[in-house]
Structures are given as structure tokens and as C-alpha cells.
Amino acid sequence: MSIIIDEELCTGCANCIESCMYDAIELDNNIAKVLPNCTLCRACIETCPEEAISIEHEEVKTQEIDISQFKGVWVVAEHYKKKIQNVSFQLLSKGRELADLLQVKLSFVLLGKDFDDELEELSLNGMDEIIYIKSPILKDYYSDLYTKVITELVIENKPEIILIGATPTGRDFAPRVAKRLNAGLTADCTGLEINLETRNLLQTRPTYGGSIMATIRTPSNRPQMATVRAGIFNMPEKVKKNVNIRKIEYQFEEKDSVSKIVKIISKTKSNVNIEDAKFIVAGGRGVGSREGFRIIEELADVLDAELGGSRITVELNWLDPDRQIGQTGKTVSPKLYIACGISGAIQHIVGMQNSEIVVAINKDPNAPIFNWAHYGIVGDLHEIIPVLIQEFKKLKSEE
Numbered sequence: 001m002s003i004i005i006d007e008e009l010c011t012g013c014a015n016c017i018e019s020c021m022y023d024a025i026e027l028d029n030n031i032a033k034v035l036p037n038c039t040l041c042r043a044c045i046e047t048c049p050e051e052a053i054s055i056e057h058e059e060v061k062t063q064e065i066d067i068s069q070f071k072g073v074w075v076v077a078e079h080y081k082k083k084i085q086n087v088s089f090q091l092l093s094k095g096r097e098l099a100d101l102l103q104v105k106l107s108f109v110l111l112g113k114d115f116d117d118e119l120e121e122l123s124l125n126g127m128d129e130i131i132y133i134k135s136p137i138l139k140d141y142y143s144d145l146y147t148k149v150i151t152e153l154v155i156e157n158k159p160e161i162i163l164i165g166a167t168p169t170g171r172d173f174a175p176r177v178a179k180r181l182n183a184g185l186t187a188d189c190t191g192l193e194i195n196l197e198t199r200n201l202l203q204t205r206p207t208y209g210g211s212i213m214a215t216i217r218t219p220s221n222r223p224q225m226a227t228v229r230a231g232i233f234n235m236p237e238k239v240k241k242n243v244n245i246r247k248i249e250y251q252f253e254e255k256d257s258v259s260k261i262v263k264i265i266s267k268t269k270s271n272v273n274i275e276d277a278k279f280i281v282a283g284g285r286g287v288g289s290r291e292g293f294r295i296i297e298e299l300a301d302v303l304d305a306e307l308g309g310s311r312i313t314v315e316l317n318w319l320d321p322d323r324q325i326g327q328t329g330k331t332v333s334p335k336l337y338i339a340c341g342i343s344g345a346i347q348h349i350v351g352m353q354n355s356e357i358v359v360a361i362n363k364d365p366n367a368p369i370f371n372w373a374h375y376g377i378v379g380d381l382h383e384i385i386p387v388l389i390q391e392f393k394k395l396k397s398e399e
């Protein structure tokens, strides 16, 4: 792109020089001249009374590709200390659904070391194929080696969809691979569907700070890549079937990576495991204060539930950050979710919408949370929750 001055229209009025914050325009023989330090900010275009300034766009040449050559759904596994992360299994369950709709193979791509004895157990998770890339160095995550291996595999095998966990690791290598392949990548998806006519993956995610849900397609490029956070999809059912196992050995050495892992320091493990909780009682701003959270905690205790909350309650220091649910917190899918004094902003909903049963307590009958609730109680939570606690205690004592 470059800024173009129409010399016939330019009158040398110097408005553009005044508008330029970068001193990137001067007059040459009473005609504006753009200097190399121009940042293309376009401020000059708007100030020119003669419309003598414009921006020239170079034609972006996109390589036409034959998208019909791409077939198959891939899930890239993530592991830590030899344990495959739950998000990879959850993606296998969604991947199975997509692969069945498209009538293609579902492949699980695993980069690692020492997984040989685990492959049989892993093969119960609904995939048709495991592509096991084996190299001693791949026991740990090396971003450049993952990028290289996955890019090479994709070029050779041409999958049409690649699903990756939206974990720090996935968020690191997915864009690198997408850039190398000139592929479309949608980060942090909360929904994935297929348009069977076009075979486009419909990738839904919150956008504009979560105020709307956007559905993104990649109509003219393949593969279609998406990262998805843990807890959005269910774990797969175990099935026994014939799974093709392809082992590919890579002879990587430490010098093949620009980085060297010297030591891995695990984050002190929090005792909170809200993502796997069966029951959650969550509080919002409507709880009123840190002290007010005591009845929320009491209700959670009676129900053997985990405590959660909206972002505001974390910001107000009423709740531990590990317990925040939503777009910038945890994604949960419990059997029962009780939302107390939570309005139901979309950024909260995306973190709990997969709960089996949602109960909402809110004094505003028009609160959006009621659109997501299976049971709604309109009223003051400080009056309702003590009654619930009493009733649950009574029921428990009768058991």
C-alpha cells in the first residue's frame, strides 16, 4: 500500500502537512510529497480539501487451491507428563460428529515419546486413526518442532479440518501452523457445526468483547483450523473398534530447535477443580459483598458443590480467580449449575452454557440468565437461599 498524491489536483495548501503526526509530508515545488517515514495512517487523506490524496492498495494475490483435495478431520493431542489433556478427548467427541457428517476419517495426531503402550487404550476414544509422531525430544512441547511436524504432515495428508485445544500450548502452535499453510484459524471457538453443502466448518465464538457471537467460515482455503477451550464439548464414549495406527519416527536433536527446555516448573496446583465439578453454585454481583458470599458457600457445601462466580465477583475480590466462570475464566459443564445474582452476560454464559440443568435466582424477572435457565426463581437471593439450605439439609437428614 502507498499514499498517492494527484499532482494535478494538489494546490499546495499544506493542510496535509499539518495533519501528519509523523512529519512524513513536505512540499516540493508547491506539490505535496510523501516521505519514506509515512505510516499509512491516512490522516492526510481526510484533510485534503481537493481530494488529491488517496491510498493505493496492491492487489493481494491469493493462491487458488482445490479444496476438494482436502479430506478428513484431525484432532491434535496435547499432553503433559504423559497424560493426554481432557480437551483433546473432548475434541475427539466433537471431531467424531463432524467426521461422520462429512463421511471422512477422524485422526488423532499425537507428538510425543513413550506412548507406545498407551495407544491401545487411547484407541477407545472413537477415532479411526492415530498418527503417532515419535521422537525423544517431543516428550516436551517445543513450539518450532510442533509447527514443523504438523505443517509437514498437513501438506502431505491434506486434512480439511484441524481441531486444537485452546490451551497456552495450542494457542502457541496453531497460529504458526496456520500462517505456514495460509489456512484459516478461528481461536477460542465455543461452537462448531458443518454446512454439508459447502463442507465449510461454521466456527462460532464471542466477538467484540463478547457482545455478539460471530460464526466464521473459511470458504476458499483448507485446512480449516479451530482452537476450542476445555469443557465446551463432552468426553467421548469409549468404543472398541479397529483403529489404524501410523507411527512416524523423527530423529530430532536439541539443536534442531531454537529453544532449549532447561527446566519445567509446574504452577502450584490449585485445589479448585471447577471444570470437572458435577454441581456448581455460582454467585454474581447480586450477592452484594464478600460476606454475602457466605450463604453461597453454605449452599455449595450442602450440595457438595464447587463454588464459582462471575468476573465481577473476582474483580471485587469476593472470590478466588480460579473460580471465575466465563469467557476469560473457566468453562464448566456440570449436571447442576445454580446462578445466584448473576445477570447472564454473554461472557458468563459461554462458560456455563453446557450445564445440564441451570437454576437461576435473580430479583429481576427480565434478567437474561432466565433465557438460559431450566428453573428460575425470581426474588432476593438473601431470602431464597437460606430457605433452600434449610430444605436441602432436611432432605439430606432423611436420606
Ligand SMILES: Cc1cc2nc3c(=O)[nH]c(=O)nc-3n(C[C@H](O)[C@H](O)[C@H](O)COP(=O)(O)OP(=O)(O)OC[C@H]3O[C@@H](n4cnc5c(N)ncnc54)[C@H](O)[C@@H]3O)c2cc1C
Pocket: 209, 210, 283, 284, 285, 286, 287, 309, 310, 311, 312, 313, 324, 325, 326, 327, 328, 329, 330, 340, 341, 342, 343, 344, 345, 346, 347, 348, 351, 361, 362, 363, 364, 367, 379, 380, 381, 382
Ligand atoms: C472481554 C470481556 C470478558 C469477560 N469475561 C467474563 C467472564 O469470563 N466471566 C464473567 O462472568 N464475566 C465476564 N465479563 C463481564 C461480563 O460482561 C459481565 O459484566 C459480568 O458477567 C456481570 O457479572 P454479574 O452478572 O455478576 O453482575 P451484574 O451484571 O451486575 O448482575 C447482577 C445481577 O444480580 C441481580 N441481583 C442484584 N441483587 C440481587 C439480589 N439481592 N437477589 C437476587 N438477584 C440480585 C441483578 O438483578 C442482576 O441481574 C467479561 C467482559 C468482557 C468485556
